[in-house]
Amino acid sequence: MAETTAPAEAHVNGLRAARRSPASHLAEAFAAGSVPGTVELKEIPYQTMVGIRVERGSDAGTRIASVTGGLPASCGDVNGAAVNGAAVLWLGPTEFMVVAPEESHDSLGGSLVSDLTAALGTGEGQVVDLSANRTTFELAGPRARAVLEKSCSLDLHPSVFKTGTALATEIGHIPAVLWKTAEETYRILPRASFAEFLGRWLLDSMREYASPEVP
Missing domain, CATH: 3.30.1360.120 (Probable tRNA modification gtpase trme; domain 1)
Incomplete structure (x- = not known):
């Protein structure tokens, strides 16, 4: 286990050292x-940020909500907490942004982006990694x-x-x-x-x- 873990940790540490906010x-x-x-x-x-476009009431919206803990319903609403967890911000009737700690990103050992992508599946909508965008x-x-x-x-x-x-x-x-x-x-x-x-x-x-x- 140690032989496989050490290279992974070195890779993550290398990514962190190379970044400049x-x-x-x-x-x-x-x-x-x-x-x-x-x-x-x-x-x-380095917050993990994921943009989502999906109808809240659709099957895809329900699956995504199961990953995020819910999708906010009204203008200005936020589901979740700002600290030590993922929060989902309402940006429009079918547009949301998930904000989570940096370790949630797939490149650092997390799985948030891939989990949301898998939840969307073939449903109508979009999941986009915005972590480097803001x-x-x-x-x-x-x-x-x-x-x-x-x-x-x-x-x-x-x-x-x-x-x-x-x-x-x-x-x-x-x-x-x-x-x-x-x-x-x-x-x-x-x-x-x-x-x-x-x-x-x-x-x-x-x-x-x-x-x-x-x-």
């Missing part, structure tokens, strides 16, 4: 621009909503945009999925090609809170 070069800037206890920004790289920013703290409100047209008041809600929107004119994972925590999922622009945009929006004059 879309905003890895901004890590120091994110740390320097964050204000602990007020607003903080970081990248959560990255994830996490913006957290009492001023996180104020930072987002500078350039996002959604009504982010807690009575409207509640914890556990995810919507496709624009932030700084950049298309992204905005997901509220806790009362003062938001995850922002831009396409990888826009990661640097949006990361720097958020840093600029946070700048006023780094001033000693701001209470």
Whole structure:
């Protein structure tokens, strides 16, 4: 067993070492621009993301739901948890995105993509690995909503945009999925090609809170 396990582990470790996340070069800037206890920004790289197009009530939709633990039914709904498990975000009546920890990816020993593909089978729909297509920013703290409100047209008041809600929107004119994972925590999922622009945009929006004059 050890002889077959060791090469597999070496392969996985090699893949991890070779990767560079879309905003890895901004890590120091994110740390320097964050204000602990007020607003903080970081990248959560390498999440497993799978795009799904399927009718919820179809046989294929039922099979996929058995893998994901369910498909959300309404605009903004999320099934599952943001941490330590897979979550399914509603993006449209027949469009969903599964977000799961990196180890869920088939290349790292998981089976999420292949399980979803097998569940779809010959049914009408689509399962696409989007893991390299997007990255994830996490913006957290009492001023996180104020930072987002500078350039996002959604009504982010807690009575409207509640914890556990995810919507496709624009932030700084950049298309992204905005997901509220806790009362003062938001995850922002831009396409990888826009990661640097949006990361720097958020840093600029946070700048006023780094001033000693701001209470």
